[in-house]
Amino acid sequence: MASSAEKVPKVKLNNGHEMPILGLGTWKSKPGEVTQAVKDAIDAGYRHFDCAFVYQNEAEVGQALTEKMASGDVKREELFITSKLWNTFHSPESVEPALKKSLSLLGLDYLDLYLIHWPISFIEGELFPKDDDDKSLYKSVDHVDTWRAMEKCVEQGLVRSIGLSNFNSKQIQHVLDNCQIKPVVNQVECHPYLNQKRLIDFCKERDIHITAYSPLGSPDRPWAKPEDPSLLADPKIKAIADNYKKTTAQLLIRYQVERGVIVIPKSVTKTRIEQNFDIFDFQIGESDMQYIDSLDCNGRFCHVTWNNDSPDFPFSIEF
Numbered sequence: 129m130a131s132s133a134e135k136v137p138k139v140k141l142n143n144g145h146e147m148p149i150l151g152l153g154t155w156k157s158k159p160g161e162v163t164q165a166v167k168d169a170i171d172a173g174y175r176h177f178d179c180a181f182v183y184q185n186e187a188e189v190g191q192a193l194t195e196k197m198a199s200g201d202v203k204r205e206e207l208f209i210t211s212k213l214w215n216t217f218h219s220p221e222s223v224e225p226a227l228k229k230s231l232s233l234l235g236l237d238y239l240d241l242y243l244i245h246w247p248i249s250f251i252e253g254e255l256f257p258k259d260d261d262d263k264s265l266y267k268s269v270d271h272v273d274t275w276r277a278m279e280k281c282v283e284q285g286l287v288r289s290i291g292l293s294n295f296n297s298k299q300i301q302h303v304l305d306n307c308q309i310k311p312v313v314n315q316v317e318c319h320p321y322l323n324q325k326r327l328i329d330f331c332k333e334r335d336i337h338i339t340a341y342s343p344l345g346s347p348d349r350p351w352a353k354p355e356d357p358s359l360l361a362d363p364k365i366k367a368i369a370d371n372y373k374k375t376t377a378q379l380l381i382r383y384q385v386e387r388g389v390i391v392i393p394k395s396v397t398k399t400r401i402e403q404n405f406d407i408f409d410f411q412i413g414e415s416d417m418q419y420i421d422s423l424d425c426n427g428r429f430c431h432v433t434w435n436n437d438s439p440d441f442p443f444s445i446e447f
Contacts, residue, residue: 132172132173132405133173133174133175133206135173135408136148136149136150136173136174136175136176136408137149137385139337139388139390141289141312141313141337142310142312142335142336143288143289143309143310143312145240145288145289145312147176147208147240147241147289147312147313147337147390148174148175148176148208148390149385149388149389149390149391150174150176150381150385150390150391150392150404150405150407151174151175151176151177151178151208151210151390151391151392152165152166152169152174152176152177152178152392152393152394152395152401153178153341153392153393153394154166154177154178154179154180154183154185154189154394155178155180155183155341155394156183156349156394157183157185157394157396158185158396159184159185159187159188160188161396162185162188162189162192162396163188163189163191163192164192164396164398165192165395165396165397165398165401166189166192166193166196167192167195167196168398168401168402169401169405170192170196170201170202171201172401172402172405173405174401174405175202175206175207175208176207176208176209176210176392177189177193177207177208177209177210178210178315178339178341178392179209179210179211179212179230179234180211180212180214180245181211181212181213181214181226181229181230181233181245182212182214182215182245182255186211186230186233186234187233187234189234190233190234190235190236191235193207193209193234193235193236194235204236207240208240208241209234209236209239209240209241210239210240210241210242210243211227211230211234211239211241211242211243212242212243212244212245212293213226213227213242213243213244213245213274213278214226214245214255215245215246215248215249215250216249216250216251216252216253216254216255216257217252218244218249218250218267218269218271218273218274219252219267219269219273219274220273220274220276220277221277222252222277223274223277223278223280223281224277224280224281224284224286227239227242227281227286227287228286230242231286238285238286238287238288239286239287239288240287240288240289241287241288241289241290241291241312241313242278242281242286242287242289242290242291243290243291243292243293243313243315244271244274244275244278244291244292244293244295245293245294246293246294246435246442247271247292247294247295247296247299247440247442248266248435248438248440248441248442249266249267249268249269249274249440250264250265250266250267251265251266251267263437264435264437264438266435266438266439266440268439271295271299271302271303271440272302272303272306272307275290275303275306275307276307276308278290278309279307279308279309282309289312289313290309290311290312291311291312291313291314291315291336292311292313292314292315293314293315293316293339294315294316294317294442295314295316295442296327296442296443296445296447297326297327297330297445297447298445299440299442300314300330300331300334300336304334310334310335310336311336312336312337313336313337313338313339313390314327314331314336314337314338314339315338315339315340315341315392316338316339316340316341317340317341317342317346317428317429317430318338318340318341318342318343318384318389319340319342319343319344319345319359319380319429320359320362320365320380320383320420320421320423320424321345321357321359321423321424321425321426321427321429322424322425322426322427322428322429323421323423323424324338324340324447325421325424326446326447327447328387328389330447337388337389337390338389338390339389339390339391339392340384340389340390340391340392341392341430342429342430343380343381343383343384343391343392343393344359344360344377344380344381344393345358345359345360345380345429346429346430347359347360349429349430352429356429357427359376359380359429360376360377360380361376362376362423364419364423365379365380365420365423368412368416368419368420371416372410372412374407374410375403377393377400377403377404378403378404378406378407379412380393381393381404381407382407382410382411382412383412383417383420385407386411386412386417387417428443431443
């Protein structure tokens with residue numbers, strides 16, 4: 129089992145810590161399924177798990193981690209666990225309690241990485257606070273104020289690395305211009321229809337890694353319509369995958385690894401969890417990589433219009 133885990137290359141973050149380039153995503157993983165999925169993933173060799181408070185399944189992820197550590201199948205220091213600060217907890221005084229809540233749910237003493245989940249701030253209360261007209265209720269919090277509270281959590285040993293998620297280039301630069309501790313990653317939607325090349329280049333110049341969520345096009349997103357394009361069913365991508373005798377999903381995951389992008393495909397199915405890990409025995413040729421890159425069409429599957437009336441909505445500029 130250890131040899132499987134050793135297959136996964138690690139990226140060196142700007143603070144010296146290392147992060148496995150492949151992890152298991154847990155967004156939309158139902159509480160009844162995610163415990164077994166995490167156990168299956170550890171057995172397959174995964175050591176990196178991407179969580180968030182808003183996914184409402186951290187307790188079940190934590191149950192799997194606790195059981196696997198107790199049985200000796202994995203040690204805490206071998207794991208890389210990420211969680212995210214939800215939009216209702218951006219006020220500086222709310223950051224540490226929110227992080228401690230996730231730690232409690234996950235059954236951990238520290239996180240390896242904590243991200244500001246979105247640059248959008250909600251009023252405290254419900255996870256998705258709305259007014260009578262079903263409009264989101266925002267509050268104004270400077271990202272730098274939230275970030276400084278995140279930095280204090282590093283100083284206290286509650287988390288080793290901190291980063292951002294869904295931030296655009298201007299929002300990232302605002303944090304960089306005012307931080308003591310640099311963000312180590314920015315986690316964003318990323319796949320061939322939205323290859324994020326400009327944002328990747330921007331972050332690379334500043335020594336920030338990109339983590340790709342929805343690398344398979346998020347086919348189980350709740351708002352998907354039957355007529356929506358499907359990345360996994362794209363005949364152009366399938367033809368390339370067939371040439372390598374790999375599944376479309378395996379090709380899409382390997383595509384990110386070849387670009388040096390951290391990637392967190394989600395599945396709760398044991399066979400798929402294992403298949404998604406089985407991507408270290410082939411390389412995609414340069415001409416195929418260029419062709420896959422050429423499929424970019426700014427095709428965002430996640431939250432195209434979600435909270436676009438917020439002054440901090442991140443997708444209204446090019447990158």
